[in-house]
Amino acid sequence: MLTIAVSKGRIYEDALPLLAEAGITPIDDPLTCRKLILRTTRDDVQLVIIRATDVPTFVEYGAADMGIAGKDILLEHGAESLYEPLDLNIACCRLMTAAHKDAPPIAGRVRVATKYVKITQRYFAGLGIQAEIIKLYGSMELAPLVGLSDCIVDLVDTGNTLKANDLEPRDLIMNISSRLVVNKAAMKMKHQAIQTLLDQFEKTLAKRG
Amino acid sequence: MLTIAVSKGRIYEDALPLLAEAGITPIDDPLTCRKLILRTTRDDVQLVIIRATDVPTFVEYGAADMGIAGKDILLEHGAESLYEPLDLNIACCRLMTAAHKDAPPIAGRVRVATKYVKITQRYFAGLGIQAEIIKLYGSMELAPLVGLSDCIVDLVDTGNTLKANDLEPRDLIMNISSRLVVNKAAMKMKHQAIQTLLDQFEKTLAKRG
Numbered sequence: 001m002l003t004i005a006v007s008k009g010r011i012y013e014d015a016l017p018l019l020a021e022a023g024i025t026p027i028d029d030p031l032t033c034r035k036l037i038l039r040t041t042r043d044d045v046q047l048v049i050i051r052a053t054d055v056p057t058f059v060e061y062g063a064a065d066m067g068i069a070g071k072d073i074l075l076e077h078g079a080e081s082l083y084e085p086l087d088l089n090i091a092c093c094r095l096m097t098a099a100h101k102d103a104p105p106i107a108g109r110v111r112v113a114t115k116y117v118k119i120t121q122r123y124f125a126g127l128g129i130q131a132e133i134i135k136l137y138g139s140m141e142l143a144p145l146v147g148l149s150d151c152i153v154d155l156v157d158t159g160n161t162l163k164a165n166d167l168e169p170r171d172l173i174m175n176i177s178s179r180l181v182v183n184k185a186a187m188k189m190k191h192q193a194i195q196t197l198l199d200q201f202e203k204t205l206a207k208r209g
Numbered sequence: 210m211l212t213i214a215v216s217k218g219r220i221y222e223d224a225l226p227l228l229a230e231a232g233i234t235p236i237d238d239p240l241t242c243r244k245l246i247l248r249t250t251r252d253d254v255q256l257v258i259i260r261a262t263d264v265p266t267f268v269e270y271g272a273a274d275m276g277i278a279g280k281d282i283l284l285e286h287g288a289e290s291l292y293e294p295l296d297l298n299i300a301c302c303r304l305m306t307a308a309h310k311d312a313p314p315i316a317g318r319v320r321v322a323t324k325y326v327k328i329t330q331r332y333f334a335g336l337g338i339q340a341e342i343i344k345l346y347g348s349m350e351l352a353p354l355v356g357l358s359d360c361i362v363d364l365v366d367t368g369n370t371l372k373a374n375d376l377e378p379r380d381l382i383m384n385i386s387s388r389l390v391v392n393k394a395a396m397k398m399k400h401q402a403i404q405t406l407l408d409q410f411e412k413t414l415a416k417r418g
């Protein structure tokens with residue numbers, strides 16, 4: 001049995017067609033059934049649907065053999081203990097700084113609210129900007145509005161979340177996409193099954209160009 | 210202006226009647242309008258609706274003058290820098306260990322999945338049980354099902370979440386309720402307004418008995 005960890009939301013949506021090309025279609029719909037473990041059209045494959053932040057943990061400990069997670073989450077988690085064989089090129093977005101549209105440029109000493117503490121620390125250190133980082137778990141866009149921080153570091157896709165809160169994107173930290181990660185022991189023990197899946201994903205990605 | 214930080218979900222629901230008794234009723238409904246800052250029927254009071262985990266941070270930094278947060282979140286955050294003047298006795302539940310219904314008693318060396326790392330560490334250390342703690346951010350109940358951990362530490366209310374996953378509650382770690390927390394500087398600077406609110410809450414709580 002192969003267990004694949006996938007997070008709810010955008011990554012799940014974007015992963016479905018990719019999984020389908022490998023013959024893997026969930027039998028239950030997580031939106032309607034509340035189940036967290038989904039059987040699939042392949043008897044030997046199941047999906048576990050979890051928080052994005054938990055995907056590297058499940059794969060690291062071998063509770064899932066493979067997982068699909070954003071590069072943002074992998075960098076923040078520190079995923080040295082995982083193989084990351086494939087950029088799936090799905091759930092693409094940008095990790096950016098953002099500030100109120102009337103706020104001055106980000107410089108000098110700044111307060112930054114983010115859930116990406118490590119990436120943010122590294123980024124501002126690289127620029128020689130002294131940043132006080134305030135760790136949040138959700139709704140970063142609220143922080144500048146209530147004076148919690150001067151700016152935020154968050155994912156930007158359409159930019160609608162920022163705009164709705166009178167914020168604007170400032171600097172690009174990095175482009176983000178979702179990656180396939182594999183547990184190191186599983187890569188040895190279930191090599192055949194995993195390699196076959198990897199080949200199928202690669203073929204689909206090549207077709208997409 | 211007084212800003213009160215409240216988390217979505219159960220705490221918000223339970224806080225509404227208490228706030229109403231103090232003349233504070235949100236003008237917008239966060240469920241339908243997606244706004245994170247809610248004006249209220251009192252011109253001098255606004256609510257910010259955020260993740261439970263973020264409430265102590267907002268109050269600590271003074272982005273909110275007061276907040277309503279579960280004792281679980283406060284203990285885990287380490288809220289030495291906040292006043293905690295009132296147990297609101299709402300959103301009551303229990304922080305418990307839980308395991309698969311067929312699993313042996315929790316003893317010896319155990320793997321525990323939880324988002325309450327500090328509380329869990331302290332709890333098992335107190336019992337002399339060697340616990341390897343695996344930090345998760347959501348859906349703890351999944352961990353024993355996929356072999357990630359022997360047990361979990363999570364909030365239990367009706368017990369339905371556990372039962373739906375073939376788990377059962379084991380030991381009570383502590384009873385949990387939501388507390389009012391106040392920023393220390395605000396307590397001085399806005400003493401009159403805050404003290405009046407505290408008195409109103411206390412009166413309501415006394416009536417409830």
Ligand SMILES: O=P(O)(O)OC[C@H]1O[C@H](OP(=O)(O)OP(=O)(O)O)[C@H](O)[C@@H]1O
Pocket residue numbers: 009010138139154155156157158159160161162
């Ligand atoms: O530029 P936009 O198209 O508005 O997208 C950006 C939003 O998407 C991300 O959140 P997501 O919806 O993934 O959920 P999260 O808040 O739980 O991270 C991100 O944190 C922003 O809030």
Ligand SMILES: O=P(O)(O)OC[C@H]1O[C@H](OP(=O)(O)OP(=O)(O)O)[C@H](O)[C@@H]1O
Pocket residue numbers: 218219347348363364365366367368369370371
């Ligand atoms: O015993 P029950 O009545 O089933 O309640 C317990 C559930 O409630 C809590 O989650 P909550 O719904 O507060 O959301 P969370 O998962 O985001 O913590 C807790 O984490 C359990 O999942």
